[in-house]
Amino acid sequence: MTLTSNSLISDEAIEQPRSALPPQADPQHFVEEVGLLFETTGLPRMAGRVFGWLLISNPPHQSPGELATVLQASKGSISTMTRLLEQIGIIERVSLPGQRRDYFRIKLNAWSELSKRRMEQVVAFRKVAERGLLLLQDEPSERLQRLQEMRDVHAFFESELPLMLDRWEQFRAQPPADSP
Amino acid sequence: MTLTSNSLISDEAIEQPRSALPPQADPQHFVEEVGLLFETTGLPRMAGRVFGWLLISNPPHQSPGELATVLQASKGSISTMTRLLEQIGIIERVSLPGQRRDYFRIKLNAWSELSKRRMEQVVAFRKVAERGLLLLQDEPSERLQRLQEMRDVHAFFESELPLMLDRWEQFRAQPPADSP
DNA sequence: CAGGAAGTTCAGTAAATACTGAACAAAAAG
DNA sequence: CTTTTTGTTCAGTATTTACTGAACTTCCTG
Numbered sequence: 001m002t003l004t005s006n007s008l009i010s011d012e013a014i015e016q017p018r019s020a021l022p023p024q025a026d027p028q029h030f031v032e033e034v035g036l037l038f039e040t041t042g043l044p045r046m047a048g049r050v051f052g053w054l055l056i057s058n059p060p061h062q063s064p065g066e067l068a069t070v071l072q073a074s075k076g077s078i079s080t081m082t083r084l085l086e087q088i089g090i091i092e093r094v095s096l097p098g099q100r101r102d103y104f105r106i107k108l109n110a111w112s113e114l115s116k117r118r119m120e121q122v123v124a125f126r127k128v129a130e131r132g133l134l135l136l137q138d139e140p141s142e143r144l145q146r147l148q149e150m151r152d153v154h155a156f157f158e159s160e161l162p163l164m165l166d167r168w169e170q171f172r173a174q175p176p177a178d179s180p
Numbered sequence: 181m182t183l184t185s186n187s188l189i190s191d192e193a194i195e196q197p198r199s200a201l202p203p204q205a206d207p208q209h210f211v212e213e214v215g216l217l218f219e220t221t222g223l224p225r226m227a228g229r230v231f232g233w234l235l236i237s238n239p240p241h242q243s244p245g246e247l248a249t250v251l252q253a254s255k256g257s258i259s260t261m262t263r264l265l266e267q268i269g270i271i272e273r274v275s276l277p278g279q280r281r282d283y284f285r286i287k288l289n290a291w292s293e294l295s296k297r298r299m300e301q302v303v304a305f306r307k308v309a310e311r312g313l314l315l316l317q318d319e320p321s322e323r324l325q326r327l328q329e330m331r332d333v334h335a336f337f338e339s340e341l342p343l344m345l346d347r348w349e350q351f352r353a354q355p356p357a358d359s360p
Numbered sequence: 361c362a363g364g365a366a367g368t369t370c371a372g373t374a375a376a377t378a379c380t381g382a383a384c385a386a387a388a389a390g
Numbered sequence: 391c392t393t394t395t396t397g398t399t400c401a402g403t404a405t406t407t408a409c410t411g412a413a414c415t416t417c418c419t420g
Contacts, residue, residue, distance in 0.1 A: 030308075030315055037308050040301060042222040044378060055312055055326050058319075064397060074380045079398055101387085101396060106326050111333040118298070121220060128210075128217050132235055135210055139238075146235050146286050153291040156348050164344065168336050172329075224408060244367060254410045259368050281366065281417085 027056055031071065043088075046073060047081045054091060054106045061094050061103035089113035112165055119161050126154035207236055211251065223268075226253060227261045234271060234286050241274055241283035269293035292345055299341055306334035 031052040038048025049071050054062060062070075068078045082104050085091040090110040095102040107113065129151035136144055211232040218228025229251050234242060242250075248258045262284050265271040270290040275282040287293065309331035316324055 025315060027315065030312055033308050033311065037304055040222065040304065042220065046378070055330070056316060058323060060323075060326065065395090075397065076381070076399075077379050080379085083398095111329065124217055124220065128213050131213065132210055135205060135207065136236060143238060143240075146240065149291065150235070152352070153348065156351060157344070160344050160347070164337070164340050167340070168333065171336060172332070226408070245365095255367065256369075256411070257409050260409085263368090 027053075030056060044081065044084070046071070046077055047084055049073070050078065050081045050104075051085060051090065051106070054104065061096070061105040063101060063103050067104070088117065112168075115161070115165055119158070122154050122157045122161065126151055126158060129154065207233075210236060224261065224264070226251070226257055227264055229253070230258065230261050230284075231265060231270065231286070234284065241276070241285040243281060243283050247284070268297065292348075295341070295345055299338070302334050302337045302341065306331055306338060309334065 031049050034052025034055065035045040035048035038051065039045045050067055053067065053070055054060065057070075064075065064078050064082060067073070067082070068075050071078070082091065086093060086104075090107055090113050091104050092107045093102045094105055129147050132147040133144060133151065136147065211229050214232025214235065215225040215228035218231065219225045230247055233247065233250055234240065237250075244255065244258050244262060247253070247262070248255050251258070262271065266273060266284075270287055270293050271284050272287045273282050274285055309327050312327040313324060313331065316327065
């Protein structure tokens with residue numbers, strides 16, 4: 001099972017009795033790890049598997065069919081998950097010239113897109129806090145403390161996170177000294 | 181149904197045919213909103229309801245029994261959810277002197293606790309990226325780009341987030357000028 | 361110490377959600 | 391134009407997960 005050429009697809013490696021490789025050298029294991037990781041963020045495990053495979057696949061673009069084969073999932077599932085990941089903005093569809101159909105690959109700015117998603121959650125928290133304050137507008141201020149804190153924290157994050165992303169972009173552009 | 185005294189509990193407001201108040205003036209509606217909000221973060225809706233009620237309840241501490249009544253949930257569910265929220269670190273148990281049992285209320289530093297949780301996720305992402313790099317350690321560097329980016333982004337966040345939290349603590353301590 | 365109120369545990373159920381597989385659609389090859 | 395390959399849609403199923411309710415435990419009160 002040579003990893004470099006993703007021979008998983010051509011030879012019947014997928015029928016192997018569950019790889020005897022140590023976990024840290026097993027691509028399937030890595031894919032499952034990403035699946036679990038995605039689950040902790042509320043996304044379906046299969047979406048994580050797709051993303052996980054695209055992180056290590058060779059070439060970096062893979063067709064739906066290839067994904068279905070490698071991940072041993074139904075075509076339907078792959079279709080749904082790629083649509084989801086595309087909508088979230090962390091993978092994209094590429095149609096190579098001459099090649100028959102389209103492929104998926106991880107977007108260059110996948111991580112800033114994911115951060116935007118997290119940002120939306122922060123905004124949602126602030127807004128709910130504000131609705132709560134509206135609800136208690138005639139109450140004594142001590143009763144409002146909990147909601148005010150909730151609003152202020154999230155408003156603060158809301159202003160800071162974009163700055164942090166900017167800093168990251170800068171950092172990436174010219175890695176200062178001993179960056180890997 | 182007077183909100184100030186939480187008369188929801190004493191009179192049978194809970195049996196009302198679904199409040200005729202406009203949504204922004206309806207505590208039940210607020211509680212449901214927080215429930216949905218929590219669901220987007222992967223936590224059970226009922227946990228969000230409990231937290232939502234504790235955000236607006238008077239007094240700020242509520243007994244399991246009260247929670248069960250107001251939220252129209254089983255005692256078992258309340259027990260599970262308060263345990264979860266306590267474990268996460270965003271509510272705490274308080275035993276008032278003389279009073280018969282214990283109550284729950286939102287912790288003062290609930291939001292920094294929640295941030296810690298998010299932080300843990302960032303760490304998990306970095307670690308998975310590193311395991312991926314280990315897997316591809318003998319591959320040409322161009323193949324590693326996706327995983328390197330994933331690791332670097334999260335390592336960056338990992339270093340920045342604590343600083344941001346520090347800044348928030350400072351900001352809260354002495355709100356500069358026209359803070360609410 | 362008995363009786364009762366309040367809370368927790370846990371087995372079972374209801375509801376939500378991920379996933380499959382078959383039918384359909386679109387496109388390329390023969 | 392037919393056949394084959396590839397992808398999508400969608401109805402149905404399986405699995406997971408939240409939630410309930412009954413039994414048990416703990417702790418007050420008389």
